[in-house]
Each structure stands twice: as C-alpha cells, then as structure tokens.
Amino acid sequence: MKLDLGYNSDFEVRHLDYHCASVGSFTVLYLSDLHLTRFGGPLVARLEVTISQLNPQVILLGGDYLDGPRGVAHFGRLLRFLAGRPHVFVVAGNHDEWFGLAKVKAMVEANSLVWLGKDAVEIKLAGHRIAVGGKGVASRAEGIDFSILCLHQPIAPNRLQAVHNLIFAGHLHGGQVVLWRSARGLYPGRLFYRWNILQAQLGNCLYIISKGLGDTLPVRYNCPKDVVFVRVNPA
Template structure:
C-alpha cells in the first residue's frame, strides 16, 4: 500500500475509533416497539412500558442528561421497569439514584419496579441494601426472586422479577412459585439467559438487558459478544416463540415473547478499562406498547 493509502487508512481508523468511543455511546435513542401477545388481557391492549436497562452510571454526565431529556418528551407511560446494572462503579450509587429520581419526577405516580443486575453484586451487601433503600425512597420497588399481582386498567396480571441470573443469584423456583397459568405473567430478568426456563414456566413476556446488544456489531455478522450463555444470537430486540425456537434449536414450550434492550451504558473490554466502544449499536431507552395478538 502506498504512503498515501496508509495515511488514509490510518485516518479512517482514527475516525472510527473516535466515533465508537466518544460519539455513539452518547447517541441514546428512544425505540417504540409494539409487542403482540396472545394472552394479553384486553384491558391491557395499548399499555405502555418505559423499559430502561444497564445505565452503568459512574457519574451524572452527558449520557444521563440525554436520557432524561429524551424521556421528558414522551407521553407518560403506564409502567416503568428497570432491568438492572444501575452501577458503573461502587461510587455510582448516588448518581444512579439521581437518574432514577429525575425520571420518576417526570412521571409522578407511575408504578415503577426494578431487578438487580450483575453490577449490583460487585458491591458489598450493605451498600446494595443502601441502594435498594434509596430506590425505594424515590418510588422503585425492587423485585428479588418474587412475584406479585399488578393491576392496571382494572385488570390484574402477575409481575415477576428475579435476582441476577448471570452471577447465579436467580432463584426461579421461588420467583415462579405463585404463578398461575390463568393469569398473564410479565417477567423481569436482567440477563436473557433464562428465556427457555421462563417459557417452560408459562411466562408470557420477559424483559431483559445485560447484552448491550453486543455493544459492537458488525455487518452480516451481528454482535461480537453478548455475554448471554444461552445464545449469542439472543442479543437485542423482540423474540417471539417461533424466533426463540429457531435460535435454540428446540421448542422450549409455552408461548414466550422476549424483549432485550441494548441498554443505556457501557461495558469495558476485559483488561482494558479505558476501552468501552459502541458501534452500530446505539444506547436504547425502549417505550414498549403491548398489544393483543
């Protein structure tokens, strides 16, 4: 390659690096998926869920302000769900709670629930208890291997949430103990690796994060890595029963629909704490609309 060609290649590589490290990680977008669910109660048709996951907050900075600004322009949701990994470091507790609080103030009175991600298990138990208390103070109920009835528009469903599956804290037997197949079940789990088990248990809709959509995606290849032990291909977006069956290579049973968020924040590459790119995988806040179908 000529000297000119090498210079152009080096310039292009530098430009891509700047984009992936400095620009795309701040380009948070709101997505508006519609999820068609066969067993959704008729009264819940059109229910909206603001689903946020993996903010990985270190400080309240540009990305966090962008999330609040984007959400301020949305119609009030019926429900707010957080998919875990609030923290980017143990120092991020108060900053993460500030993000949650500012969103709660945009939509006062909206029922809000969360689960823990693996990031919350990187801090001491007493610090995690402090985080849970701070979240409760701003109206967030943290579900830890449990389920409860949730009533909206005069119709009750089951809302279930497990502790982090990725680090092995999920107890699905306890989480699903009170499930009844007569009632629609919405399940919140940080990592989508439990999708097959949720399908087998009769869950109708599972919302997850953890994968960051791969964070770096390549044309025709997809995500480089998703940290999903079940399948790298369960990366982001919606997966109905047929698509899940195709990816798994077997029918898990049930009629589960899974939605996996690309997340808000960043994971650093192993052994390179300064390297946290996003490429072809913008940060996501999902405003989901549930539909009967």
C-alpha cells in the same frame, strides 16, 4: 456504520408492539445497564426527557446502574425523578452486587420504587390483573391476565415462555461491536453469547434483549444504545 466513543453518546428508543386478547392497552418501558460514573449527568437528563415524552405506564429498571461511587448522585437524581410515577420496578445487576447491593436497594426503596424479589407484584391496568416479577418467578398466579418478567442477565426461557407474555433482559450490551446482524442475532457477539439478539417470539412470549445505556469500556461500533418501549394492545 458508526463509532461511538465516550460516556454520553445518544441512545435510541426501540418501539415494539405486543398483541394480547386478554388485556386492554398499556405501555412498558425497559431500561438497563446505565453504568453511571461522574460523567452520567447528560445521560440521566436525556432519560428524563425521553420518559416524560413516552409517558409509560410501567417502567422496568434492569440493573447495572453504577460503575463507581461518583455515579451515585446521578443515579439518585434518576430515582427521584421516577419517584412520582406509578408502577416502577427495579432489579439488580452484577455490577450492583460489586458496588454494594444493600446500598443500591436502599436508594431504590427510599424513593418508594418497587425492588423485585422472589415473588411477583400484581398491579391493575385498564381493569386487568398484571403480574410483574424478577428472576426466580417461574409460575403464574391464578387469575392473572398478563405477566411480565424483568431480568438483568438473559437466561434460557425454557418453561418461562409459557408463564410470561413479556420477558426483558440486558447485560450483553449487544456485544458493543456489531460487524453484521441477521435474524439469529448480532455478530460477532452472538458467537459467544446465545442471547446476543434483539428479540425472539417464543410462542405467545416476546423475549426482548436491550443493548443497554452505558458501558464500563465506553466504545461501541454499529451498536447504538437503547431503551425498549412496548405497546401492549388487544388482539
């Protein structure tokens, strides 16, 4: 049991594996809910080190980057760091809409990163066709070998689990206070939010919920911040 106070408590890397017969090996990193303020410099510095060490082939940013104008400089630093890497995809969170979605999108695109819209983006890894999409991508183009859905807020997968191999979401912060956990999720947050879980295997789809990297109210109990690192390997 651990109490974390303040904006700069450390985060963990959750390592997961996904096996799929139709693709070669590649790696995906999902990070979300930075909620950057004027105190965000140390968090961004640690993220830069972690990303350099993991060296993921696909990076997904899951929204809620800013909690005020004084976090803009730190978010800009992270975007400039990511600008030199291939296959970086970004979606918006609800806090980004409050801050100014057009401003956030402009910062992302100024660094040549991909802002995910209504259509999936196709990339090639190890000779295979990989689709990466955001909210609203509910179909799979013909010939796609592997599909990734990047969300901010968790949603009921319904038919999405038949379309996508990996689904990532954040937003819930694990509830910030975890008094107990079970195979059903993290409690007491799970009592209020159905998807306050760590992960779920839904047929061939792995649905992963990050606990995020920051909080508007910077208090956590037994709920470490995280990024999610997935190794995709041939079955």
